[in-house]
Amino acid sequence: MLRVRFAPSPTGYLHIGSARTFIFNWLYARHNGGTVILRIDDTDVERNSQQSLDSIFEGLKWLDLGWDEFYRQSDRLDLHRQLTQVIFDKGLAYRDFTPAQADIEDKPRDAATWLYNPGAREMSQEESDRRAAAGEPFVIRFRVPRETAEDVRFNDAVYGPQSKSTADIEDFALLRSNGVPTYHMASCADDADIRISHIIRGQDHLTNTFKHVLIFRALGVEPPQFAHLPLLIAPDGSKLSKRKHGPVVSVTTYRDAGFLAHAFVNFVCLLGWSPKNDRDRMSRQELVDAFGFEGVNRANATINFSDADPFDPKAVWLNAETIRGMAIPDLCREVLPFAERAFGAAPADKMLRVTPLIQERIKLLGDVATVADFFFVRELAPYDVAELIPQKGDLAMARRALESAQRILAGAEFTHDGLDAALRAGAQELKVKAGQMFQPIRVAVCGRKNAPPLFETLETLGRETCLERIAKAIEMLEKQ
RNA sequence: GGCGCUAUCGUCUAACGGUUAGGACGGAGCCCUCUCAAGGCUUAAAUACGGGUUCGAUUCCCGUUAGCGCUACCA
Numbered sequence: 001m002l003r004v005r006f007a008p009s010p011t012g013y014l015h016i017g018s019a020r021t022f023i024f025n026w027l028y029a030r031h032n033g034g035t036v037i038l039r040i041d042d043t044d045v046e047r048n049s050q051q052s053l054d055s056i057f058e059g060l061k062w063l064d065l066g067w068d069e070f071y072r073q074s075d076r077l078d079l080h081r082q083l084t085q086v087i088f089d090k091g092l093a094y095r096d097f098t099p100a101q102a103d104i105e106d107k108p109r110d111a112a113t114w115l116y117n118p119g120a121r122e123m124s125q126e127e128s129d130r131r132a133a134a135g136e137p138f139v140i141r142f143r144v145p146r147e148t149a150e151d152v153r154f155n156d157a158v159y160g161p162q163s164k165s166t167a168d169i170e171d172f173a174l175l176r177s178n179g180v181p182t183y184h185m186a187s188c189a190d191d192a193d194i195r196i197s198h199i200i201r202g203q204d205h206l207t208n209t210f211k212h213v214l215i216f217r218a219l220g221v222e223p224p225q226f227a228h229l230p231l232l233i234a235p236d237g238s239k240l241s242k243r244k245h246g247p248v249v250s251v252t253t254y255r256d257a258g259f260l261a262h263a264f265v266n267f268v269c270l271l272g273w274s275p276k277n278d279r280d281r282m283s284r285q286e287l288v289d290a291f292g293f294e295g296v297n298r299a300n301a302t303i304n305f306s307d308a309d310p311f312d313p314k315a316v317w318l319n320a321e322t323i324r325g326m327a328i329p330d331l332c333r334e335v336l337p338f339a340e341r342a343f344g345a346a347p348a349d350k351m352l353r354v355t356p357l358i359q360e361r362i363k364l365l366g367d368v369a370t371v372a373d374f375f376f377v378r379e380l381a382p383y384d385v386a387e388l389i390p391q392k393g394d395l396a397m398a399r400r401a402l403e404s405a406q407r408i409l410a411g412a413e414f415t416h417d418g419l420d421a422a423l424r425a426g427a428q429e430l431k432v433k434a435g436q437m438f439q440p441i442r443v444a445v446c447g448r449k450n451a452p453p454l455f456e457t458l459e460t461l462g463r464e465t466c467l468e469r470i471a472k473a474i475e476m477l478e479k480q
Numbered sequence: 481g482g483c484g485c486u487a488u489c490g491u492c493u494a495a496c497g498g499u500u501a502g503g504a505c506g507g508a509g510c511c512c513u514c515u516c517a518a519g520g521c522u523u524a525a526a527u528a529c530g531g532g533u534u535c536g537a538u539u540c541c542c543g544u545u546a547g548c549g550c551u552a553c554c555a
Contacts, residue, residue, distance in 0.1 A: 009555050044554055100553050114482080114551075139553050159485070168483045168551090176553040183555045207484050207550040230486080230548095237547060267492095270504090274493055278503040297493075300548060304491045304506085314492065314505040324518075360518045371516095391515095423514090438514040450516035 002034030003197045006067070007187065009041040010052040014059030015249045016303065017202065017232040017240055020268045024229060025200045026065045027269070027291040037194060038067040042074050043186045045178075059251035064261050071194065073186050080181040083189040083219060084174050088140055092218045093174055095128045095138040096120035100177070116141065116171035140175040142214060152210045157198075157227035157293040164210045172211050184208065188215040196224050203228045203300075227293050230272045231300045240303070248310045257311065258338055258365025263319040267312070271301040281321055311364075320363040328355050335368050342369035343376040350375065353460050357452040373447075375460065380447035380469060385476050387443045390436035398440040399477045400430055405441045406470050414463050419455040444473035 006022040029036045042048045087093045098117040149167040174185040206228045216223040240249040247253045254264050275290040304312045332355040339346035354375045388398045404426045412422040427437035438454050
């Protein structure tokens with residue numbers, strides 16, 4: 001029975017690294033027919049926030065992968081306390097009455113005493129019980145075996161055999177003085193109780209795992225299989241943080257910019273994992289089928305972003321590629337909200353006609369705002385009259401082209417083929433190249449030089465709008 | 481400081497100890513073309529450094545360097 005869990009703590013938004021951890025957990029479970037568990041690790045009462053919790057759910061919901069079971073650690077305090085007590089009762093943990101040290105800088109790091117607070121570990125049971133009964137605050141610390149400096153071992157599915165001497169593991173806290181178990185304790189207690197079979201998490205927990213192995217052993221349960229993932233880091237080599245790198249590390253930023261959820265998932269999977277056969281664009285099912293720990297890399301992966309390009313170019317490419325591969329109605333449904341946001345209103349039927357024209361011209365759904373504006377706005381944004389002048393042409397040519405277009409469009413059959421034939425004939429008549437004829441029309445109608453192919457554009461815009469805009473352009477030329 | 485982990489093109493990565501070190505993104509160039517895209521073709525670009533082991537190291541071992549992580553009553 002394979003069971004994995006994703007255990008975010010609600011102390012920040014869902015960032016791209018956490019999202020990847022979730023995705024890898026999900027893929028591993030789906031690949032092996034296992035169960036995905038979402039557990040909110042909210043034992044740090046001081047730092048938890050509802051806002052953060054909302055952000056995590058929002059991000060996960062967008063990913064649209066789902067999960068099978070849900071737990072919240074704060075609902076399970078009793079279990080954590082109970083299991084802490086079990087360890088304490090076995091004599092594998094002890095009370096430490098030393099007050100919390102806010103300034104960790106003062107802690108002597110070179111001395112051998114960093115492993116535990118002198119006096120606490122050796123305190124007699126009687127004194128310990130007496131002081132606790134007297135109401136003196138204490139933390140419970142794990143009594144890491146010292147007499148025999150044994151090696152704690154586990155075999156990581158990604159990093160291979162790991163070992164660390166107990167001489168290098170400090171007496172870590174299990175229970176805070178406020179009675180709330182620490183992350184290490186609560187996490188292991190839950191993993192044991194919920195019967196997690198595989199712990200897949202960031203490599204930042206690799207060295208913590210030795211402590212966890214110790215806890216599982218003290219609890220008398222077999223530790224799960226561990227699989228640590230290389231970290232995602234910023235281009236400057238530091239770990240991703242909102243403070244330092246801004247909103248680009250948050251999953252919702254990708255959503256709001258117009259990434260398709262699957263393209264995002266696809267991109268993130270390629271960070272620190274490889275299907276090993278040169279594939280990059282993969283469907284969800286292909287990812288599930290291909291995923292395994294063998295393909296997980298051990299070196300940290302850099303997400304390539306900058307102030308100028310807030311998103312990794314490969315993520316953008318993958319998104320564009322995904323957009324191009326979509327059926328028009330599906331894509332239309334996805335862009336519609338972005339168009340509505342940009343233009344105030346975007347009739348669905350019109351969007352459906354515009355969608356094929358922008359499909360291979362947008363990389364992010366949000367690009368609809370700059371690529372398709374002229375389809376939706378009534379008044380074109382002001383543009384430079386000089387734009388109307390075709391290559392190797394002059395003002396007079398622009399004017400002739402537009403006046404000719406005016407006549408042609410008034411009578412032509414308003415379809416791609418009809419416009420194609422009529423406009424090309426018009427160009428011949430004026431003895432100009434097709435491009436010289438089309439360019440002024442395009443600018444008059446779109447307000448800029450770069451736009452989708454002309455005939456489809458005209459057709460979609462409709463005769464009335466086209467003539468209106470061309471008339472306006474001629475007017476502008478006359479004023480020159 | 482201690483302990484742990486890591487090191488292939490700018491980035492993501494591939495390569496049973498034997499390859500002209502492969503692919504992708506991005507860059508450059510060409511083609512196609514009514515503009516922009518898209519597409520096609522071409523091209524530049526990497527095994528951190530030093531020692532071993534071996535007939536032969538990107539690959540195995542050691543060291544150096546660099547980066548990251550842990551070293552909290554954070555997770």
